[in-house]
Amino acid sequence: MHLASSILSSSAGGRIVTIRPEPSADFDFSIAHDIGGDQLELDAAEFSAAESWEAGSDFFFDPFPEYTRGSEALAVYRSSAGVGELPTQSRKYELGKRIFDITLAIVVSPIVAIMIAIIGGMIALTSGGPIFFRQRRIGQHGREFPIWKFRTMSPRADSILAEHLKRNAAARDEWNRTHKLRDDPRITRLGRMLRKTSLDELPQILNVFSGDMSFVGPRPIVRAETFKYAERYAYYLAAVPGVTGLWQVSGRSDVTYEARTILDETYVCKWSLWKDIWILLKTPRAVVNRDGAY
Numbered sequence: 231m232h233l234a235s236s237i238l239s240s241s242a243g244g245r246i247v248t249i250r251p252e253p254s255a256d257f258d259f260s261i262a263h264d265i266g267g268d269q270l271e272l273d274a275a276e277f278s279a280a281e282s283w284e285a286g287s288d289f290f291f292d293p294f295p296e297y298t299r300g301s302e303a304l305a306v307y308r309s310s311a312g313v314g315e316l317p318t319q320s321r322k323y324e325l326g327k328r329i330f331d332i333t334l335a336i337v338v339s340p341i342v343a344i345m346i347a348i349i350g351g352m353i354a355l356t357s358g359g360p361i362f363f364r365q366r367r368i369g370q371h372g373r374e375f376p377i378w379k380f381r382t383m384s385p386r387a388d389s390i391l392a393e394h395l396k397r398n399a400a401a402r403d404e405w406n407r408t409h410k411l412r413d414d415p416r417i418t419r420l421g422r423m424l425r426k427t428s429l430d431e432l433p434q435i436l437n438v439f440s441g442d443m444s445f446v447g448p449r450p451i452v453r454a455e456t457f458k459y460a461e462r463y464a465y466y467l468a469a470v471p472g473v474t475g476l477w478q479v480s481g482r483s484d485v486t487y488e489a490r491t492i493l494d495e496t497y498v499c500k501w502s503l504w505k506d507i508w509i510l511l512k513t514p515r516a517v518v519n520r521d522g523a524y
Contacts, residue, residue: 382421
């Protein structure tokens with residue numbers, strides 16, 4: 231059996247990594263590597279070794295291997311490596327992650343509350359309309375919830391977008407591909423700054439307290455985006471959405487939407503609390519560098 235490789239496409243390019251099976255095996259498959267454009271070959275034994283990551287190892291070494299697996303390759307991996315249920319289906323995920331989220335939310339809430347008050351006042355002084363924006367997003371197991379954000383768009387955002395897409399074919403193509411616009415005419419001047427620094431997402435601490443979101447997880451999507459996940463949608467539904475996640479620290483809008491779905495699948499398949507902490511520690515640098523933010 232031969233599986234077609236899935237290339238993780240981004241601004242950094244992609245590398246095809248071919249796994250050579252053991253002599254007794256009857257399959258081979260390729261996986262995507264998000265650095266460079268060369269082709270590597272690894273023995274199956276090396277593949278198994280690369281999978282292991284312990285909390286006691288070098289903490290600042292990327293706990294997510296330098297590859298991602300497509301859903302088809304995941305099925306082969308499970309059959310060969312004896313992987314059972316997803317880590318996000320465990321009691322440790324449900325209980326341990328919730329305790330971690332609540333503890334961290336309580337610790338940071340005084341600072342976040344002050345920042346919310348200051349930014350809210352700036353929005354009220356610079357533009358009309360409400361300070362906060364709520365939108366229905368899809369959470370774990372498909373349950374919808376209202377996500378909280380600072381309003382960064384004009385109160386006439388919907389009509390502005392419709393008119394812009396009607397007049398601009400390039401913008402329509404970009405919107406269909408990524409569900410975002412690099413030069414979005416709906417965003418206010420203050421809103422653009424809030425988005426580039428991710429400060430517009432501070433109110434989501436309310437979603438963390440309510441349990442609809444976690445500090446780390448797949449970025450919550452709207453109903454219109456579900457078809458883009460295709461067979462990977464089940465992986466998205468297997469985790470609590472996050473304020474930050476593997477996608478945010480991997481380039482964000484600079485990677486394709488398909489790459490985003492692969493990153494979400496990788497996170498779900500390899501989740502642990504230690505890896506959540508690793509992503510949290512990587513997030514400030516991504517925010518300061520504005521990696522893929524617009």
